[in-house]
Amino acid sequence: MSKIALKVNGGAHTVDIDPSTPLLYILRNDLGLQGPRFGCGLGQCGACTVIIGGTAVRSCVTPCSSVKGEITTLEGLAKAGALHPVQRAWIDEQVPQCGFCQNGQIMNATALLDRKPNPTDAEIREGMAGALCRCMTYYRIHAAIKRAATSMAAGGAAAGSGGVA
Amino acid sequence: MTTFTNIPKQIEELLEQWNGTTSRRNFIKGSGLLVVSFSAAAIADANPLSPEASADAAMAQAAGPYPDPDFRQLDSWIVIHEDGTATFYVGKTDGGQGTGTAFRQMMSDELDIAYTRTTLIMGRTDTTVDQGGSGGSDGIQVDGWPMRRVAAEARRVLLGLASARFAVPVDELAVREGVIAVKADPSRTATYGELIGGKRFNVTLTGDHINATTGVAKVKAVQDLKIVGQSVQRYDIPPKVDGSLKWAVGATIPGMVHARNVKPPVAGATLISIDESSVRGVPGFIRVVSKGNYIAVVCEREEQAVRAARQLKVNWQKPATPSFPTSEELYNYMRHATPTSSRDPDVVGDPDRAIAGAAKVIEAEYDFPFQGHTAIGPAHAMADPSNGQMTIWSNDMKAYGLRTGVAQFLGMPPDRVRVIWMDGPQLYGRSAADDAGFEAAFLAKEIGRPVRVQWMRHEETAWDTKGPAYTFTMRGGLDGQGNLIALEYNARSADYNHLGYNEPDTVLIAQLIGTRPSAPARGGAAIPSELYAIPNRRRVAQVVRMPLVWESPLRTGNLRDPNGPQVTFAGESFIDELAAAASADPVEFRLRLLTASATDDNQFRRARSINAVKAAAETYGWDARPSPKPLGTGSILTGRGVSYCFRNQTVVAQIAEVEVHRGTGHVWVKRLVCAHDCGLVINPEGLRRTIEGNMLYALSRTLHEEVRFDTEKVTSVDWNSHPTLTHKDTPAQIDVVLLNGDPRPNRPDLPHYGAGEAACRPTVAAVANAIYDATGVRLRRVPFRDGRVLAALKAAGV
Numbered sequence: 001m002s003k004i005a006l007k008v009n010g011g012a013h014t015v016d017i018d019p020s021t022p023l024l025y026i027l028r029n030d031l032g033l034q035g036p037r038f039g040c041g042l043g044q045c046g047a048c049t050v051i052i053g054g055t056a057v058r059s060c061v062t063p064c065s066s067v068k069g070e071i072t073t074l075e076g077l078a079k080a081g082a083l084h085p086v087q088r089a090w091i092d093e094q095v096p097q098c099g100f101c102q103n104g105q106i107m108n109a110t111a112l113l114d115r116k117p118n119p120t121d122a123e124i125r126e127g128m129a130g131a132l133c134r135c136m137t138y139y140r141i142h143a144a145i146k147r148a149a150t151s152m153a154a155g156g157a158a159a160g161s162g163g164v165a
Numbered sequence: 166m167t168t169f170t171n172i173p174k175q176i177e178e179l180l181e182q183w184n185g186t187t188s189r190r191n192f193i194k195g196s197g198l199l200v201v202s203f204s205a206a207a208i209a210d211a212n213p214l215s216p217e218a219s220a221d222a223a224m225a226q227a228a229g230p231y232p233d234p235d236f237r238q239l240d241s242w243i244v245i246h247e248d249g250t251a252t253f254y255v256g257k258t259d260g261g262q263g264t265g266t267a268f269r270q271m272m273s274d275e276l277d278i279a280y281t282r283t284t285l286i287m288g289r290t291d292t293t294v295d296q297g298g299s300g301g302s303d304g305i306q307v308d309g310w311p312m313r314r315v316a317a318e319a320r321r322v323l324l325g326l327a328s329a330r331f332a333v334p335v336d337e338l339a340v341r342e343g344v345i346a347v348k349a350d351p352s353r354t355a356t357y358g359e360l361i362g363g364k365r366f367n368v369t370l371t372g373d374h375i376n377a378t379t380g381v382a383k384v385k386a387v388q389d390l391k392i393v394g395q396s397v398q399r400y401d402i403p404p405k406v407d408g409s410l411k412w413a414v415g416a417t418i419p420g421m422v423h424a425r426n427v428k429p430p431v432a433g434a435t436l437i438s439i440d441e442s443s444v445r446g447v448p449g450f451i452r453v454v455s456k457g458n459y460i461a462v463v464c465e466r467e468e469q470a471v472r473a474a475r476q477l478k479v480n481w482q483k484p485a486t487p488s489f490p491t492s493e494e495l496y497n498y499m500r501h502a503t504p505t506s507s508r509d510p511d512v513v514g515d516p517d518r519a520i521a522g523a524a525k526v527i528e529a530e531y532d533f534p535f536q537g538h539t540a541i542g543p544a545h546a547m548a549d550p551s552n553g554q555m556t557i558w559s560n561d562m563k564a565y566g567l568r569t570g571v572a573q574f575l576g577m578p579p580d581r582v583r584v585i586w587m588d589g590p591q592l593y594g595r596s597a598a599d600d601a602g603f604e605a606a607f608l609a610k611e612i613g614r615p616v617r618v619q620w621m622r623h624e625e626t627a628w629d630t631k632g633p634a635y636t637f638t639m640r641g642g643l644d645g646q647g648n649l650i651a652l653e654y655n656a657r658s659a660d661y662n663h664l665g666y667n668e669p670d671t672v673l674i675a676q677l678i679g680t681r682p683s684a685p686a687r688g689g690a691a692i693p694s695e696l697y698a699i700p701n702r703r704r705v706a707q708v709v710r711m712p713l714v715w716e717s718p719l720r721t722g723n724l725r726d727p728n729g730p731q732v733t734f735a736g737e738s739f740i741d742e743l744a745a746a747a748s749a750d751p752v753e754f755r756l757r758l759l760t761a762s763a764t765d766d767n768q769f770r771r772a773r774s775i776n777a778v779k780a781a782a783e784t785y786g787w788d789a790r791p792s793p794k795p796l797g798t799g800s801i802l803t804g805r806g807v808s809y810c811f812r813n814q815t816v817v818a819q820i821a822e823v824e825v826h827r828g829t830g831h832v833w834v835k836r837l838v839c840a841h842d843c844g845l846v847i848n849p850e851g852l853r854r855t856i857e858g859n860m861l862y863a864l865s866r867t868l869h870e871e872v873r874f875d876t877e878k879v880t881s882v883d884w885n886s887h888p889t890l891t892h893k894d895t896p897a898q899i900d901v902v903l904l905n906g907d908p909r910p911n912r913p914d915l916p917h918y919g920a921g922e923a924a925c926r927p928t929v930a931a932v933a934n935a936i937y938d939a940t941g942v943r944l945r946r947v948p949f950r951d952g953r954v955l956a957a958l959k960a961a962g963v
Contacts, residue, residue, distance in 0.1 A: 001448075034408065034415040039541050039543075039622070042883055074408035077407075078407060083406070091403055094402055094850060094851070095406075096401075096405045098590055101590075128892040129892050129893050136858050136862045136865060137854070139899050142892075
């Protein structure tokens, strides 16, 4: 067991744990963050994605002791009570079906837009390819990414009404 | 008003709070236990009778028992709060297609209350009436009716209360958004909250069964519905997007421990011995639980259980004979197997004679593999055995069946078991959520502590329930004018060991511990659903069995639109082959077959089928010509294909446009068009997304999915060995046309039919037909992975 210090969504945490423990289990079971989810444990599906230092990382295959930067989870995307433009776009496009994979979709899209603020269709297809969805919401995800890109280019203003109609 | 019989607990709690007494479940409030999120429901949090409060209470580890809410009590369905908001309690679950939002729309409309002043609780066996959970895409079509009727009845009762209060007849009252006013003096008003807030309706409903539940009131005519038909945004989406939703996979309570299964390494293996010393050193290790061939390892922490399950040394004995043919040998095996059962042949005219006299006879064979649910989140559940009860948190779409099945499995009275449904990955039929629910309850009872179990990826992909593989042999005869005069359809499905839902003797743990019925359910084989008028036809559908029946990873069960994609692939591919043989345009050929009869049913399905095929063709911009088109010269070959079917009363026609890469065999479905008629549409934008998801789901089954196995085990076990559709496959354009009814004027409005599965039925054939149009090569075996397509192109010299 080792004392592992983690910075998550602006807060500091220390857990006493086997250093090989995948980050996912600590986020979910010790810190109570249910955004990242177990999908495969193999780094193949993206459901567990978090952002570390601007990069989308598969927390199910990331030993907690290897984490150096600050971790952002789905719960940490919103700032000062305002949803991230990607989350806003996800609601405006009514993207999720069951929603189980959408953590991975949103986190990968956020990292993609961070890298490429105005991605082409091909860049979206390529950049998102590792985030699997079994309800097959891909078509709406592409629309939401474009909507978020437009919104972020305009300064992050909400692109639509959102909320309950 | 009649005597109140079986008081639903949520009502009791509300009234106890309202009367200032202490609920016997209040003690757990604020204990940090699970709270279902209703953050998107615009309900005032300050209300002590808010749904959050009752949801919180119902989550707790109370002493039970948990009798079923009485569906003949209006109070079991609807609670009006003092602030005039309403909570609806329905016995369904929402797999993410927005049925919860649709139910709220339907009930709000009938109750005459603003949608934003309502909330909805689903699928909790102790607080919601037993509507069976989800399945069959009948939530809107069937279960929506009692919901509408009870909401209409509540409105009637409220009007009666207002009539008494104002001493004016009901027909002199007007109701709008939860406020009743005297028409002659609109200053005299009463809100629903003022009339009955926090009190019981005390109204007994009638009906022999839950689907027949009704009060005295009549539901509204379609033209009077105001909220139905609006694209209300789904209430479950914001919490899914901001991370606040509580999922079944995250269900946790103090003292909970983690379990992982250790599955047999090969199908049908017998457990000889377990070397527990191999895991005793794992930190947090608690126990190995085993019974028969079922093994699980329980540890304090999740990653410890994962490690222990991987590390546990077990001595297994393989079965003496092969459990199944290899996946490559499967179709040959199925074609030569002796059927275990057959449908009564469906015969019209004299197909043998007609084919003997046909100008042209076409024959073809098609194959469709086993495909699995392969949920994005592997099966999971958490169970708490405290107080001599059993509470199971699960995403199983049939919470009530899970409750009843587990009670029987554990020998507990049903009212000592409850299931709390929470959101989870895809509810597309008989998934492994059933199995995990039983396992969690079994382990919790064994350990005497709350246990959370989750399958690993390889278990889910290898061992979840499979949609049956099919083989088809088809024969058709055309006359000299290219008219289809005879059709023979012979199908075989590998559906012998078909599992029902939550059966205590067929769930996987029951099979592994040796509890099983004397014979399997025999399964079924299906025929295509179309309304082609063909003068001579014979349709035979048979079931065959694999050598290993029990404890097999090739257990079959309902997978989204059970049998539909398989039989429609064969049926609509062959119609396309016949159209090509007749040198006819595929759309025109289908319309000829649909219009060859004038008879229709009382759902106007023939007229609606014709309408749907025409609407799809028009939307696509279909140019009439036979397939295939002249072979292109470039590396990318393009083509389009059509397919049509119905599912129950819902009619669908689709067109796929493909690009086939000549050098790699890669197929990209560039565009999909769907004309969809499910009668009255509750939420158009929600429906569009459900249809899109259906089509792309079927596209995944078309292009990628296949359970692969050797003679002793499934070898497709993760997302590399069992690929699925990805972002790269996404069409550039999807057009969904929502049709509502048949094109004839003056017809009555159609009721609301189901839409959860119909649109995944015709997609496979539409893609196959488009590939043929592009390349002249007919693909008769699913899936159309690059290598198989390339081999077919090369074999044909393309």
